[in-house]
Amino acid sequence: MSLHWFSPPVSVRTTRPGIAYQCNNVEGAAEQLLQWTKRGPKWHSAVQLCMDAMIDQVKPEVVRRAFLEAAKEEGNLVHLRPKALLLVGHEPNKEHRRLCSEAAVVELASEDH
Template structure:
């Protein structure tokens, strides 16, 4: 299966204190979403967009936007700096 890249990366806090993950592909976003313990409405939407991409109904940029919104909702979104 091909990697579905997007740009710019979405930076999120991960489960290791002080570390940030710069996610730049759909597969990484989906894997990261599965690790989150808080799963609000934006999380659910991001997972659905990931699944729709597999079906050919969405784009990697759609996933990036949904992943970023979910990370912001959960308080995990970080700056690229």
């Protein structure tokens, strides 16, 4: 079974302090939703839409919007600031750019800054 991709990713808190998950597919959204404790109306809608998308009844972009709203409802939506991922003095190459664009786990920016 292939993944159902959407873009841009939705960044959500995880159970690990200081770590966010950048979700960019329906299956990842469903996995995250099942870990959340609050299960309000937006959560229920997002779960149903994930199931519908997995059988190609709904487009992944619809799931992305519902997942984003459910993350807000849960208090798990994370707003990330861009962060330099390359070492000083190193010229970015194609591989660096690929790794940065595919990163699924990122360090959260401090709330103080």
